[in-house]
Amino acid sequence: MSDPIYEKVRGNPKFAELVRRRGRLAALLSALVLGAYYCFMMVVAFAPQILAVPLTEGGALTIGAPIGAAIIIISWLLTGVYSHFANGPFEQLNNDIVRETLK
Template sequence: MHSADPAPLASVYERVRKNPKFHELVRRRSRLALLLSAVVLVGYYGFMMVVAFAPDLLHKPLSDESSLSVGFPIGAAIIILSWLLTGVYSHFANGSFQDLTDEITRETLQ
């Protein structure tokens, strides 16, 4: 069992919490996560509402000769949108969010 003194670790956490860049990181990351979550939820629940209350809209064929319904590409687009939004979040997480995290770490450990 490791019996290190937790006091130095607590002071590091306190310095991080007091850093204005940490508050900026939390604010920006939370705003992006809420925005992306809202987009996904609106898409999924909107699709489910159409399935529940207007299924005939999704049942229509893409064209007169097509056996593929309108609902299939819409459902596929929602899944692809989720993947793309994951990529958007990863872009920010590995870019500006990581840069801010690195700055906070450097400033905290000085």
């Protein structure tokens, strides 16, 4: 037997909007992160000479290190983007849904 509060929440059009918007953002950000990692791994597997180019003449640090670090930093930044939306527009929608459900 289903709880009437859950049914009321599921029936709220704002809940459907929240689920749709949050899912779309999560899918987009996940695709960006996975795409970046996948591309990097493909370069490592099939064209490692690209990443083996030294940053400076005779230097030991190659271009692969900053590219790898950039991918990690981009992942952190995209997590921040998701947090911004989760604590902003998504939180507002969630508060509206709770307020309307408890009326």
